[in-house]
Amino acid sequence: xxxxxxxxxxxxxxxxxxxxxxxxxxxxxxxxxxxxxxxxxxxxxxxxxxxxxxxxxxxxxxxxxxxxxxxxxxxxxxxxxxxxxxxxxxxxxxxxxxxxxxxxxx
Numbered sequence: 001x002x003x004x005x006x007x008x009x010x011x012x013x014x015x016x017x018x019x020x021x022x023x024x025x026x027x028x029x030x031x032x033x034x035x036x037x038x039x040x041x042x043x044x045x046x047x048x049x050x051x052x053x054x055x056x057x058x059x060x061x062x063x064x065x066x067x068x069x070x071x072x073x074x075x076x077x078x079x080x081x082x083x084x085x086x087x088x089x090x091x092x093x094x095x096x097x098x099x100x101x102x103x104x105x106x
Contacts, residue, residue, distance in 0.1 A: 007102045008038035012091040019085045025053040032064050034106040054078060065097055
């Protein structure tokens with residue numbers, strides 16, 4: 001998979017990838033959604049207070065993409081709905097794994 005094939009919400013970096021997403025806290029259920037326009041949406045049941053929603057987003061992404069929670073961090077937008085999450089690891093392998101998830105769930 002080349003960078004041109006990466007999902008629109010994913011950017012490769014030297015130390016892994018970053019993912020742009022919109023978070024919907026206090027949802028009825030936790031779920032990841034790849035929207036038609038190429039955006040990634042995370043629905044979490046946790047409230048947006050004291051980092052609970054951010055922690056729920058990290059747990060959701062880690063489970064969906066089979067990466068350790070310790071590899072993920074909210075790097076931008078900790079207190080707003082639009083966030084950037086960094087995922088540490090091999091950029092090519094992470095892009096492939098996330099791309100596979102996108103194709104299977106898109």
